[in-house]
Amino acid sequence: MSSELPGTGAAGTALCVVCEEYADGRRFPRLAGAVAQMDEIAGLLEGLGYEARKVGGGNPSAARYSEESDAWCEGWLATGAGRPAVVLWSGHGVLADGALRLVLPDLELSGDPLMRGRQLAKHGVDADELVGTAVATGADHVLVIIDTCYAGDAVARSVETALKRWETVSMPPGRTKWLGIMASCQRNETSDGSGPLLAAFAEVLRDGPGTTGYRSAWSGHNAFVGGADLLDALAGRWRGEGQTPVPATLGTGRPVFPNPRHRPGAPAGLVEHLVLAARGVGHREEGWFFTGRDRVLGEIAEWMGTDRPGLFLVPPGLLSSRLMSSVPPVGRSTARGAAR
Structure with a gap:
């Protein structure tokens, strides 16, 4: 099903980063099934009218990530339409100098602690940078989902990053800015290697919220839902154990994310x-x-x-x-x- 915004082509864009196998397999064990999971999500997004880019086809090097994320950001900004942008990250994460670094597959850590910091800076991505890339696309609505260990560290700083960037932006009438982020665990927690947050996201993209009760936002009459509705549905689909997902939002959202339950010509339903x-x-x-x-x-x-x-x-x-x-x-x- 395609739910494209009128006259703009794709309904939105998605940058999908998945790291399943690492050069340093001893420190960063293989996350079996991560690439297949991201492939499924990318397919669901494309079915909803999104352009989905899986960086490097999966397991990108630091150079490949830098090249493709820049091209994605600049390409979406060039459309000038402000359509929503989604960023998904699946892989290992570590805390370095008190901040989360998202590890790319070509990272090989040495035994020297001072050298490790340099290596992480070169072959890891700061969560602030990830969110900054999404915000720089010019998208009015940005959704970021991080499924790694210690992912909760990114939440507060990501909101601060978006707020600082948007302070200099003046929006035309009828348009608003919104950021939604969800991390798979708190700052002091590790995350299940099976990717529970992305598994829940796939279910939302496929079927909407898990509840059988009526939800007006997810009515078959609505082609789009708001970001807050999407995050609520994601939390409702959560089945992870031993870790607590961390959500946060900033700004004013509008219904811009495709509703998988949309059925043109659907019969009248309960209000x-x-x-x-x-x-x-x-x-x-x-x-x-x-x-x-x-x-x-x-x-x-x-x-x-x-x-x-x-x-x-x-x-x-x-x-x-x-x-x-x-x-x-x-x-x-x-x-x-x-x-x-």
Whole structure:
């Protein structure tokens, strides 16, 4: 399915960096399946109308990463459309001089601690630099997902980097800037080598949020969802153990990310605030506090099944607003059955 923004070609762009095998295999063990996982995500993004670039075809050298990330950034900036940019990183990460360095496959660390710092600077990528590259694309909306050990260290500094860059930018009317970042673990945690955060992201790209409850943002009528909705869905799909994902956002988001549940011409569906009203609860409340009225609801559902016009008159004391909120829309036969 393609959800391209009108008149701009691709719906967005994605820079995919995956490091599965390392020259220094003793310090950085092979992350089996990482390339295949990123291939799946790139395919899902392309199916949603994105241009996805997997750097070096996977396992890029430092020189290849520098060359391709620069070309990606400059190419997207040249479009001038401000369409969203997504950056994905899968691999090993280390803390050096108190900051996260994303390790590229051609890094071989020596035994000397002073030399190791130099080698990490040459063959590792600072998370600030990664976010700075994404921001420099000119994208109005930027999403960064880092699935490495100690990834949480990147979150606060990445937000600060984006804020400093955007302080000098004046947006035209109708456009806003937004950054969303999610790290696979906290600064003091290691991450599962299976890539749990990217696994959750693949599920969101394929099917949207994991909940079966109605979510208006993910309605089949909406071609796009907001970044905050996407991050919420990603957190809901999380199945990792022994580590805690770290999200953060900056700015004002708009619905610009393709909705995998979008179905042009989809039938009418339940409206979220009416579903809550039918349960007798407010926003974020749980439970079901509006019960009874079985007979009158049954009569209404039976009448709706005939598709005959009519007038609904509510006797006093029946809480008409709550009652009507419980009535499913015409055309939802399964919901009418539930109402019976």
